[in-house]
Structures are given as structure tokens and as C-alpha cells.
Amino acid sequence: MSNIVAKTGNEAMAEAMRQINPDVVAAYPITPATEIVQIFSSFVSDGKVDTVFVPTESEHSAISACIGAAASGARVMTGTSSQGLALMHEILFIASGLRLPMVICEVNRALSAPINIHCDHSDTMASRDAGWIQIFSEDPQEAYDQTILAMKLSEDIFFPAMVTTDGFIISHAMSRLEMYSDKEVQDFLGEHKTPYNILDTEKPMTVGSIVLQDFYMEIRTQMAAEMFKAKAKIQDAYAEFNKKMNRNYNVIEKYFMDDAEYVIVALGSTAGSARYLCEKLRENNEKVGVVKPRVFRPFFAPELVEILENAKGVAVLDRSDMMSSTGGHLFNELKSAFYGNAKQPPMKNYIYGLGGRDINMSDIEKVLHDIKEFSVSKVKDSDVKYITVRE
Amino acid sequence: MKDFFEIRWHGRGGQGAKTVALLFADAALATGKYIQAFPEYGPERMGAPVQSFNRLADREITVHCSVENPDVVVILDQSLMSTVDTTEGLNDGGVLIINTVKKPSEIREAYKVRKEIKIFTVDASKISVDEIGSNKPNTPMFGALIKATSILDFDKMLLDTEEKLKKKFKSKPEVVAGNINSIKRAYQEVVAE
Known part of the structure; x- marks a missing residue:
């Protein structure tokens, strides 16, 4: 009961x-x-x-x-x-x-x-x-x-x-x-x-x-x-x-991933907001999806590669920075997971929401636009971007 | 189109803006809604402007961003309208409910509220002083909110709130009756333009 x-x-x-x-x-x-x-x-x-x-x-x-x-x-x-x-x-x-x-x-x-x-x-x-x-x-x-x-x-x-x-x-x-x-x-x-x-x-x-x-x-x-x-x-x-x-949980949750072209990978609460946005964008036939890893340690690298390898673009959202000049933790894990894989989808890191800075629907929608542009563009100067920040 | 209803509560530290959002969510849950309630955490001080928020829906709510475009704004203290942009993000057709002695037309005139926003007023402070014995305008605003928006089934909400208050104030039954009466009175006394 x-x-x-x-x-x-x-x-x-x-x-x-x-x-x-x-x-x-x-x-x-x-x-x-x-x-x-x-x-x-x-x-x-x-x-x-x-x-x-x-x-x-x-x-x-x-x-x-x-x-x-x-x-x-x-x-x-x-x-x-x-x-x-x-x-x-x-x-x-x-x-x-x-x-x-x-x-x-x-x-x-x-x-x-x-x-x-x-x-x-x-x-x-x-x-x-x-x-x-x-x-x-x-x-x-x-x-x-x-x-x-x-x-x-x-x-x-x-x-x-x-x-x-x-x-x-x-x-x-x-x-x-x-x-x-x-x-x-x-x-x-x-x-x-x-x-x-x-x-x-x-x-x-x-x-x-x-x-x-x-x-x-x-x-x-x-x-x-x-x-x-x-x-x-x-x-x-x-x-x-x-x-x-009587639940339906997976180590890695996939939302709208059957035919998703552009994908957001996010941990925790932000994955929920991204899911809602994708649901709305799907009503306009935009092929977008969300991947939410529940378990970060151990890292399910081959499993994530399999889910993401056919995407046209992968936007990795990190609410933390490694202060190493190479972006956030989730991004570094994913990049490393893709090394040596036959398929290499364009992947970009978005560091957001540090210290509780809000990330809203339009921020996430901008990420989706940005990853599309990044994926088709020939010039890839930087694959780490800081968002939800004063410019 | 969003699939949920959003409320922003404005109050002063100590007036119970956080509590009312939590209580309202709990009451809405009892009528079968999916709910969220969360305060804005900042430097809280007695008397300082504070905000809290609700989301209500008939389906699971997975959005966890802040509320930017509320459908309704409830103001527990009219004086906040001179210092805080209380209509910020409120869309055309949005509802503003204010605890005040003034009529909606007087509020519109005094604070230059645009005509696309519907204004409701109720003297929740007086109601709470009459019924509870102190200026606690938060619970009566439940009644005003439901009357102005029809967002919940009033009778179901009232029954559930009574049950919860009875559990909370076992030793002080008069508090329960006072709160319930104040919700009923605000429901009846809230006025539109």
C-alpha cells in the first residue's frame, strides 16, 4: 500500500x-x-x-x-x-x-x-x-x-x-x-x-x-x-x-532517445527540466532527447557510448568545473569514454548553474540551438562553454 | 503551452510566505494534483521582502527551474507593491491578489497596474485578527486564491486543511476553527474589479 x-x-x-x-x-x-x-x-x-x-x-x-x-x-x-x-x-x-x-x-x-x-x-x-x-x-x-x-x-x-x-x-x-x-x-x-x-x-x-x-x-x-x-x-x-x-528506474535514463538527433546529457534536477523542454519541442517535431545518468560512480562508459554514438550532436551539461581548462566532470568522462570508438558524435560541454545560478527553459533551449550549430560547423574552436553567466 | 499552473507569493519575513506555499501544495495534493512548493532562499530577515512559489498540475511536474511567468501573484502585504516589482513576469490575463483594505480599482490606480492583469483584493489581515486573534494573513489568502482562480475544489481543500490543522493543533482546537473560518471568510469577501 x-x-x-x-x-x-x-x-x-x-x-x-x-x-x-x-x-x-x-x-x-x-x-x-x-x-x-x-x-x-x-x-x-x-x-x-x-x-x-x-x-x-x-x-x-x-x-x-x-x-x-x-x-x-x-x-x-x-x-x-x-x-x-x-x-x-x-x-x-x-x-x-x-x-x-x-x-x-x-x-x-x-x-x-x-x-x-x-x-x-x-x-x-x-x-x-x-x-x-x-x-x-x-x-x-x-x-x-x-x-x-x-x-x-x-x-x-x-x-x-x-x-x-x-x-x-x-x-x-x-x-x-x-x-x-x-x-x-x-x-x-x-x-x-x-x-x-x-x-x-x-x-x-x-x-x-x-x-x-x-x-x-x-x-x-x-x-x-x-x-x-x-x-x-x-x-x-x-x-x-x-x-x-513497482518502479521503472534504470542506471541511465533515456528520454525520447529512439530517434533523437540532438541530445542533452545532464545529472539531477536539470535533467527533469530538460525532459520537459524536449517534450514540448517534440510537439514541433524537433528530434531532441535527454540522457540522465543516475549513477556517476562507477561510470557506465560503454553503456553511455552505445546510447549516444548515433546522435548528431551531444550537449553535456556540467554543474561543476574541474578547473583544469578541459571543462566539467561529466564531459571529461564522456569524452574519454568515446576515445577509440568508431562513431564520434560532435560533443560540447556547457558549464552552468554554479553556486545555484538558475538554469531556465530558454537557457536549455539555447544549448540545443548551440549544439546544432556546433555540430554542422566546420570550425570547432572551443568545446567548453560557460552558460547562465553574465557576459 | 505549459502544462502547469504557477503561483508566486510575496510576503515579508515572518508573515508565513514560505509556510503558505507548503500548506497550499499539501492541500492541492489532497485534491489529487501534482504539486511543487519552494521558497526563494536568500538573506531572510524579519520584515524583509521574501517570495515563495507553487506549481500545480494534473500530471507529473519535472521542471525544476525558478518560476518566471506565474499565472497568479499573491501579495501578503500591500506595502511591498511600492518597493518590489510584484507584477514582474505576470502575463496578460494574469491574476494579482492582494491583502489590502483598498478596492482593486484603487490598487490599479495607485500602482499603475496594466489593464490586462486582473486584480482581486481582500482584507486578510482584518479577517485573521477577527478570527485568529493576530495578523496572520497567509492562511486566509488560500480562500481568496481559490475563489479568484478556481484552481482547486474549495470544499475538498477545506476539509483536508481542517484535518491537518486538527492534527497539528491537538491542544488548541480554537486555532483550527479560527483558521477555517478565516479561509471561508476570505473566500466570500475577496472582491474583483
């Missing part, structure tokens, strides 16, 4: 956490993710969950406490954003290196300086190499669903996962949310799985020991191989979620 309610992205994620009922949540507040753990902490004090809530003095401590708890066999979650995720940075690698399942509800927000509390993807992208599964959500419904999905997935593959929403745009925007019953969520999650338990006195073990030239290489190579294998398991996890929870 589903229950239809009105919730913001943060409320939706807090509800998902309540229904997951983790053993431990350790957290430190930060805008715009504060509400997630704030609401969750009231679930704790109201006795609605069995969770031990650890209010730490920093995000560095919060994620460290999560690691300790997960290594002791607990089901663990936290929430953060921006500088908070940046402060967790060194510990993120430890969580994945120790192969500990856990979920961070991450709200995408710009990084300082200058200080900005609004949405872009700089924070999540800055942790892309930390060995975490990274999942983007378009709206509160997806944030809710994918938080539940990620908890199970993380315990199936023993990699930590972060599920993100766009700061304020989704975290503070209320929309229609279809919730499952607590039992349905618990049935989906099933028995809690943990790779090991350091408190198990029957099997004493050391976790986090020093490994030098002798075995570090092997361990990291194995980890890379496991991440490679995780791709199939992530696809299976989505399929299982769809079946049990």
Missing part, C-alpha cells in the same frame, strides 16, 4: 532513513542537508527508530564514527553537504578501502570560496575518486527511492554509497512523494549484511592495518576489479528494486 504525501527532498531522505532504521547515525549539521539529520534525530527521540544517534563535533568525526560502527557490524547512515563532505574527504577513502557498507545522504552544494550555500555538483564531484558509489536524484521521489536502494546495494557489494539531491532546488522543494510501508522497505532490505565484525570475539581480526609494498598493490587492484564487477550488480539492484517496489 503506497501512501501519497507532500515532502521536500530533505524530508523524503529523512523518511527513507526512518524506514531503513539504521543501527547508527553519526552526523554534523550543514546547510542545506541539516534538516535530514535534524528530522531523523527527532525520529530517534520520539522512539520511531532503534538508532543510536551520535552528534559529533565535525563531519570528519561523523564519518569516522560511521566507519567504527560499520566495522562493528552495524547498519550505518549519515547526511552531509559541501564543506562537510570535503571535511570527510580523507575518511571517505578509508570507508571504501575497508569495504564498509554505509550510505551518505548528500545534498549537492558549491564549495568555498566564495562562500555559497546553493547548488552545484562540486562537492560530490570532488569525492568521485574515493571509491564510493555515487547516485544522483532528480527529485524527492528519486531521493527517497534511491536512498533505500543504495542501502541494500551497499550491503550487497560492500562499497559505501552516497545518494545526492540538488541543494535547495530539491532539498527544500516540496513535491508529491509516494511512500512505501515500513514493512515493504524492511522486506526489500532483507537481512543486514556486513563484511566482518571487529567485535566478534570468535573471529578476532585486525582492520586498517599497515600494508606496504608487499600487498597494497594487490589489495587496490582487487578493489578496482570489484568496482568493475559492481556495475552488473548495480544494474541488478535497480532491476530488483523496480520489481519489488
Whole structure:
């Protein structure tokens, strides 16, 4: 029995956490993710969950406490954003290196300086190499669903996962949310799985020991191989979620892609706006489409190439910049994915919406015009363009 | 043609412009609509001009940009009209609803509102003082908004709002009756030109 309610992205994620009922949540507040753990902490004090809530003095401590708890066999979650995720940075690698399942509800927000509390993807992208599964959500419904999905997935593959929403745009925007019953969520999650338990006195073990030239290489190579294998398991996890929870999610979403000539690739909320625009442009027989990767880590490179290779032009929208003179994160991944492929569609990067700058319908429509021009033009001086910016 | 209805609320920090957008979305959801409600986050201060937004539709809403061309603008505080461009982006045929003691014709005259925009006025502050005991114009504006636009089924919305208020104010039943009466009165008392 589903229950239809009105919730913001943060409320939706807090509800998902309540229904997951983790053993431990350790957290430190930060805008715009504060509400997630704030609401969750009231679930704790109201006795609605069995969770031990650890209010730490920093995000560095919060994620460290999560690691300790997960290594002791607990089901663990936290929430953060921006500088908070940046402060967790060194510990993120430890969580994945120790192969500990856990979920961070991450709200995408710009990084300082200058200080900005609004949405872009700089924070999540800055942790892309930390060995975490990274999942983007378009709206509160997806944030809710994918938080539940990620908890199970993380315990199936023993990699930590972060599920993100766009700061304020989704975290503070209320929309229609279809919730499952607590039992349905618990049935989906099933028995809690943990790779090991350091408190198990029957099997004493050391976790986090020093490994030098002798075995570090092997361990990291194995980890890379496991991440490679995780791709199939992530696809299976989505399929299982769809079946049990009556959804229709894919690792990469395609909209109007059967005959699309010009395609927008975008993460999170912007993909939703682009989808609406394409729907309207389709009424005038414009062959445009949208591709929305949900999972950024691991990167589904061959799958994206297959979807995009026949397009006449691909516009890659990035809400983050690598500050490398080569454009944004999604663009760099896609460009690299196409290397050596027989078909090479013209591809251009549009960096937009940094620090919460709004991207509206006409901005996205201009991107579609620009990619058409870029694709037919013989002169390709620059393939990176900054939009939604004062000129 | 867009497939959704957009509302922009103008208020002053503390008047409940954010809350009213959330409450209105929740009420609209109960009548079967797809909804969005979001505030404009800036430097919020008591008394400073603030805005919030709604989108309503009979289908899934996937647009996540800001609202640029609202169908309706609701103003919780008439004084904002001298300092904020409250009709910005409002298309011809758009609706302006204002909490004021003035008549629509007086508002049009005073703020030079172009004739293509329909003006409705209601003294929501007085209604809320009478019914709730304090100047809380946000909830009564529900009534005025529905009367002016027919966007929702009034009776269904009222029933649902009553249920929600009853849950929220278990210990203060008089608050529930006051709010419901103020919505009803604003529905009846809102005037067009």
C-alpha cells in the first residue's frame, strides 16, 4: 500500500532513513542537508527508530564514527553537504578501502570560496575518486527511492554509497512523494549484511592495518576489479528494486532517445527540466532527447557510448568545473569514454548553474540551438562553454 | 503551452510566505494534483521582502527551474507593491491578489497596474485578527486564491486543511476553527474589479 504525501527532498531522505532504521547515525549539521539529520534525530527521540544517534563535533568525526560502527557490524547512515563532505574527504577513502557498507545522504552544494550555500555538483564531484558509489536524484521521489536502494546495494557489494539531491532546488522543494510501508522497505532490505565484525570475539581480526609494498598493490587492484564487477550488480539492484517496489528506474535514463538527433546529457534536477523542454519541442517535431545518468560512480562508459554514438550532436551539461581548462566532470568522462570508438558524435560541454545560478527553459533551449550549430560547423574552436553567466 | 499552473507569493519575513506555499501544495495534493512548493532562499530577515512559489498540475511536474511567468501573484502585504516589482513576469490575463483594505480599482490606480492583469483584493489581515486573534494573513489568502482562480475544489481543500490543522493543533482546537473560518471568510469577501 503506497501512501501519497507532500515532502521536500530533505524530508523524503529523512523518511527513507526512518524506514531503513539504521543501527547508527553519526552526523554534523550543514546547510542545506541539516534538516535530514535534524528530522531523523527527532525520529530517534520520539522512539520511531532503534538508532543510536551520535552528534559529533565535525563531519570528519561523523564519518569516522560511521566507519567504527560499520566495522562493528552495524547498519550505518549519515547526511552531509559541501564543506562537510570535503571535511570527510580523507575518511571517505578509508570507508571504501575497508569495504564498509554505509550510505551518505548528500545534498549537492558549491564549495568555498566564495562562500555559497546553493547548488552545484562540486562537492560530490570532488569525492568521485574515493571509491564510493555515487547516485544522483532528480527529485524527492528519486531521493527517497534511491536512498533505500543504495542501502541494500551497499550491503550487497560492500562499497559505501552516497545518494545526492540538488541543494535547495530539491532539498527544500516540496513535491508529491509516494511512500512505501515500513514493512515493504524492511522486506526489500532483507537481512543486514556486513563484511566482518571487529567485535566478534570468535573471529578476532585486525582492520586498517599497515600494508606496504608487499600487498597494497594487490589489495587496490582487487578493489578496482570489484568496482568493475559492481556495475552488473548495480544494474541488478535497480532491476530488483523496480520489481519489488513497482518502479521503472534504470542506471541511465533515456528520454525520447529512439530517434533523437540532438541530445542533452545532464545529472539531477536539470535533467527533469530538460525532459520537459524536449517534450514540448517534440510537439514541433524537433528530434531532441535527454540522457540522465543516475549513477556517476562507477561510470557506465560503454553503456553511455552505445546510447549516444548515433546522435548528431551531444550537449553535456556540467554543474561543476574541474578547473583544469578541459571543462566539467561529466564531459571529461564522456569524452574519454568515446576515445577509440568508431562513431564520434560532435560533443560540447556547457558549464552552468554554479553556486545555484538558475538554469531556465530558454537557457536549455539555447544549448540545443548551440549544439546544432556546433555540430554542422566546420570550425570547432572551443568545446567548453560557460552558460547562465553574465557576459 | 505549459502544462502547469504557477503561483508566486510575496510576503515579508515572518508573515508565513514560505509556510503558505507548503500548506497550499499539501492541500492541492489532497485534491489529487501534482504539486511543487519552494521558497526563494536568500538573506531572510524579519520584515524583509521574501517570495515563495507553487506549481500545480494534473500530471507529473519535472521542471525544476525558478518560476518566471506565474499565472497568479499573491501579495501578503500591500506595502511591498511600492518597493518590489510584484507584477514582474505576470502575463496578460494574469491574476494579482492582494491583502489590502483598498478596492482593486484603487490598487490599479495607485500602482499603475496594466489593464490586462486582473486584480482581486481582500482584507486578510482584518479577517485573521477577527478570527485568529493576530495578523496572520497567509492562511486566509488560500480562500481568496481559490475563489479568484478556481484552481482547486474549495470544499475538498477545506476539509483536508481542517484535518491537518486538527492534527497539528491537538491542544488548541480554537486555532483550527479560527483558521477555517478565516479561509471561508476570505473566500466570500475577496472582491474583483
